[in-house]
Amino acid sequence: MIKNKSVPSVSVNYARNGSSKKSNELGMRVMQERAYNKRGEQYLLIKSPPASGKSRALMFIALDKIHNQGLKQAIIVVPEKSIGSSFNNEPLSKYGFWADWVVQPKWNLCNAPGEDGGKVNSVKAFLESEAQVLVCTHATFRFAVEKFGLDAFDDRLIAVDEFHHVSANPDNILGVRLGELINRGKVHIVAMTGSYFRGDAEAVLAPEDEANFETVTYTYYEQLNGYEYLKTLDIGYYFYSGSYAEEILSVLNPDEKTIIHIPNVNSRESTKDKHKEVEHILEELGEWQGTDPDTGFHLIKTQSGKIIKVADLVDDDPSKRERVSSALKRAEEKGNRDHVDIIIALGMAKEGFDWIWCEHALTVGYRSSLTEIVQIIGRTTRDAKGKIHARFTNLIAEPDAEESAVADAVNDTLKAIAASLLMEQVLAPKFNFTIKKTGSGPIEGYDYGPGGYNPDGNNVGVNEQTGQYQIEIGGLSEPKSKDAQRICKEDLNEVITAFVQDKTALERGLFDTEMVPEELTQVRMGKIVRDKYPELDDDDQEAVRQHAIAALNLTQKAKQLAGEIEESDETGNRNTALIDGVRKFAMDVRDLDIDLIDSINPFGEAYAILAKTMSEDSLKQVAAVIAGKRVNLSLEEARELAKRALKFKQERGRLPSITSPDPWEQRLAEGIAFLQRKAAESSNG
Incomplete structure (x- = not known):
């Protein structure tokens, strides 16, 4: 049975000031104008959430590069064919721009017929033609570069959509090819993404390549704060026992427009029969009334007597699934709230799927990556008339008595918490930190x-x-180098992503009662920054560490205090709760300094939520599994502690004491003692 369903792990509220939907005289919204102002850059990286208008921003920039900057052509590269429709013809002049966006049907290779070999040859034909725009998949572009060479693409714009699919890993061929194109220096590149991080924690670009890019950032906060209708967004992870299909109505409201992602067949939550799972969900929703002959949607009569339409994208029958999929894409139904009520999917209806009416994304089982979860949440964050509230729910199976199952449950739980913490950071306003002096x-x-x-x-x-x-x-500490300044200004969420995905940090922060917060905020985060940015010197690495942990911990404290403020606010006005929380924390302490921020456990609030959502017995089981894995101090951690102990001595004129009442000072002293023991062992052979 699912417990405490009303406790979201993240609840964010927005002002709805309408600013993100207003257009200037050229027909550009705020983000698009911001990107267009940087149109002269050779390498441009646009970080902007789903539904903010990245596709159209690219159209404006590409047209300017072709007509005014001397580039021959634009090649738009998308991860999958379905996203190619985002770059269909647009009458931009109708809204004030000086040209229209036109893609000849034969040059949209996401729609044009032919096998991959044929499509690669079509790229060659395009390069030799007078046409201006080509749309193709990442794979087609990759094969074309391999077949025709880098120089074939000289003097052209390469625009890469959903850029987080790229990786600096040598095994990521698209990343390698882009690195080669950057080194050659003969193309312009516009990279676009709503989540500039990868679920596998790999870097998207090598640091030396990323340094070439000018960044345009438009945050989730700006986007959602500037909507007209959507006011609140809740994100929660909830636990259940037994079969999820039988319990799903505990979190599924048939009156909400919902996308249900059933579990991957390899996950613990899966029954290994996806078709029966869909049948169970339909049975739980109500009485089946047949299917609509036009759309293929299931018609279900709920307990209230209402007939709802359910689209099944799990069915393997090609004719059935294609009919349902085509019905969901009908352009004439885009503004029709009543076209469909619930969509059930497994691998579809995620990245690039546009259903503005979606109010609830319900995902069963942990998905393969944080990026995937961000994309699924993005399905709910479209603004639509009458849509005031949106939510994401991650259903996770509670552990059972078997040790192996408990270990799996722990992993899924930690991943869900990591996703929640990351989304909290992504959805929060942007923090700019300055030194108080x-x-x-x-x-x-x-x-x-x-x-x-x-x-x-x-x-x-x-x-x-x-x-x-x-x-x-x-x-x-203030960043000195240009790279460190860029990271502190633009990329703190990438550092935080790596930190919250660090299993050791999560386990200790949540369940190790003897853990001193600085072991995470200074030692663990310090290691992550060093590994991620080895090219920075020690001072800049420390500046990045401090800025990242300040962003994470201030968000956590603000969330905690915002909840208290909301509970005491009789007016129910929650728009300012987060800023009130930040201000309250700052005003409640005598000195807001980095030592105070380092002394906060970044996962303390996450544990408080976990304790409310998981049963007491399961929580004890999880804690026991973590405790059984506890390891002693490593040599690398001891060296980091000794380095910080030296800084302690410089500031206080003495070395840390092992008998100090301050647990962090004790830990620093333990680091020195550990190294001394190792040195003695080494000298004794």
């Missing part, structure tokens, strides 16, 4: 609250238009 003053455009800027206290400023917070932190 004598002479610090207010920054123009930021609101510092009713009392204004306080030169003698802690200050938190907010710019509602840009969705950015400016927070002063004492003792903060």
Whole structure:
């Protein structure tokens, strides 16, 4: 039975000021105008959430590069054929732009007939033609580069959609080819993604390649804050026992527009018979009334007497699935809220799937990566008339008595928590940290609250238009190099992604009662930053570490305090809860400094949610599994502790004491003692 269904792990509220949907005189929305202003860059990276208009932004930029910057052609590269429709013809001049976007049918290779070999040859024909735009898949482009060579693409724009599919790993051929094109320096590249991180924690680009890109960032916060209708977004992981299909109505509301992703057949949650699972879900929803002869949708009469339409994308019968899939894509039904009510899918209806009415994404079992979860959540974050609330639910099987099953359950639980923490960071406003020092003053455009800027206290400023917070932190290390400054400004979420995916950090942060927070915030996060950015010097690595942990921990404290503020707010106005939470935390402490931030367990709030959603017995089982895996200090961790112990001595004039009442000082002393023992053992042979 699913327990405590009303407890989301993340709940975010937005102002609905309408700004993200307003267009300028050229027909560009905010993000598109921001990207177009950088159209002269040779390498441009657009980080922007689903439904923010990346496809159209690319159209504006590509047309300018062809007509005004001397490039011959534009090649649009998408991960799968279904996404090619995002780049169909658009009458841009109708909305104020100076040209229309036109793709001749024969040059949209996502739609044009032919096998891959034929499509690769079509790329060659396009390169030799006078046509301006080609649309093809990642695979077709990759094979074309291999067959025709890098120089065949000189003086052309290569636009890569869903750029997170690329990886710096040598086994990722598309990543290798793009690296070669960048080294050659004869093409322009526009890369677009709604999630600039990968579920496998691989880097998307090598640091030396990424340094070539100018970045345009449009955050989820800006996007959702600027909507007209969608006000709240909840994200939660919930646990069940028994068969999920029999319990699904505990979290599924038939009156909500919902996409249900049933579990992968290889997962613990799967019964290994996906068709029976769909049948179970249909039976739980109500009484089957047949199928619609036009769309192929199932017609189900619910307990309330309402007939709902359910689209089954799991059925393997090609004719049935194609009819259902085609019915879902009908352009004339895009604005019809009543066209379909529930979609059941397994591998479909994720990346690039556009159903603006979706209010609930219900995913059973942990998916293969954080990126996939971000994409699924993106299905719910479209703005639509009358759609005020959206939510994502991840259903996970509770552990049973078998040890192997408990271990699997622990892994799934940790992954779900990691996804929740990451989404929390992605959905939050952007934090800009500055060092608090004598002479610090207010920054123009930021609101510092009713009392204004306080030169003698802690200050938190907010710019509602840009969705950015400016927070002063004492003792903060500032990045010196251009790369470190870029990382602190643009890429903190990538650092946090690597941290929350670190299994050791998650396990210890959630279940090790003897763990000192600095072991995670300083030692573990320090290692992640060093591994991720080895090209940075020690000072810049420390600056990146501090900025990343500050962003993560301030979001956690703000969430905790925002919940308390909401509970005490009789007006029910929750739009300002997060900024109020950040301000409350800053004002409640005498000095907001990096030492205080480092002393916060980044996973403390996640554990509080976990304790509310998982049964007490299961929680104890999970904790026992983690405790059984606890390992002693490693040599690398001891070296990091010793390095920080040296900094401790420089600041305080003495070495850390093993008998100190401060657990972090004790841990530093343990690191020194560990190295001394190792040195003694080594000298004794």
